[in-house]
Amino acid sequence: MTAKFSRAELAAAFETFEQTVAQAAASKDWDAWVGHYTPDVTYVEHAMGTMHGRDEVRPWIRQTMSTFPGSHMTEFPALWTVIDEDTGRIICELDNPMRDPGDGTIISATNISIVTYAGDGLWSRQEDIYNPMRFVSAAMKWCKKARELGTLDDEAAAWALEIGGAA
Template identity: 75%
Template structure:
């Protein structure tokens, strides 16, 4: 895509709303407002899950991902850095995915690069998440081991840990 008609200010403002909506979703665990920011025909490329076409294909995936361990233990998705590309209408950022405190103040997280393409009117027409899935598995396993050591490992995390072959 080239020849975007969106100014830098519009991209910055739209992405700020996007981030606020995602943060509110993380706090309330209501993922619909996040998904509602996408166009009806959004293309969402998620390298581990594949390519989803259409907002209603993305919705159940986000709900399932964020309501099951380890996604259900991620507390926010703040940008560590952001680049606005007016020429393409894209925003590129590195997102942190911190997990809740296992009980001793430890912060465990993994990051991903997200590339979102703006469609105008507060909607996004494409998102691509780029990351190494093994780094997320490693972070979640580290969290599980810390929680196990502290005696705070919940059943769903223990089941995930066992499924991933990490239970001792």
Template identity: 75%
Template sequence: MTGNTFTRDELAEAFAGFEKTVDRAAQTRDWDPWVDQYTDDILYIEHAAGTMRGRDEVRPWIWKTMESFPGSYMTSFPSLWSVIDEATARIICELDNPMRDPGDGTIISATNISILTYAGDGKWKRQEDIYNPLRFVSATVKWCRKAEELGTLPDEAAQWMAKFSPGGRGAL
């Protein structure tokens, strides 16, 4: 239990605000409003990146992650489904992470489960992202191969492939 009682409507409204903020951040590439929807002492658990405590740790991480490849090629983060757990003030959802069109209309993405704990006043006090990092690597490799095939592979993606995909062609 959280010690706070929030109605289902309040939790749903807060999550709608979260989704709107995340969508706006993805469109504008300004990640500060995304971070600003967390409490100052946010506990953010990101299984590949580690545990961050406070906005001062989350802010540089989200900027670095989303402004470098492959994050910089992710166009939106819509929820595919969500569950409201009133007893714990949590929203559990599956977020999609589609990458930009490599040049032929192909949509390549990977998903993660996020668990958000509400603090009240439109703020979130905890987020945990759960996913298999290899699925994100596999999707990114697939995107790079498609872009390479189409002649649209940018230098930063080619550099990523050279670093994370053996021989630049990948073992995935």
């Protein structure tokens, strides 16, 4: 099987993708990130379902990243990546650290993402694989720490009350 895309092209496209995600995380403007997908992208998010096309991904990511706990995640760096030239995929572990609750504590959860390259800097598929309970646990830990430090905001407090009964 001959690889459709070179390792260098895959690596460069993923580096650009990561830079765009970093800019989106900082600015909270997710449209540029969505623009890195093909118009007919398939996005598999195990806890939220499968989305088809940018028009389904865009409102989902805006909602996810504008409400707790997503709104308190500061960046999404790849901890490691595997470039699979034969399939045109990047497989990576992404970190999802939450903002400092006030004492320098880093609270995070990770996920595995598989992104499939379509060429021209666009990705045709992404699948995020993770244990949702690890994310709930990390968010609850953040809420408890923020409450201890007096930095728990109303949105996070309401989430903690709804999900776990208290923070």
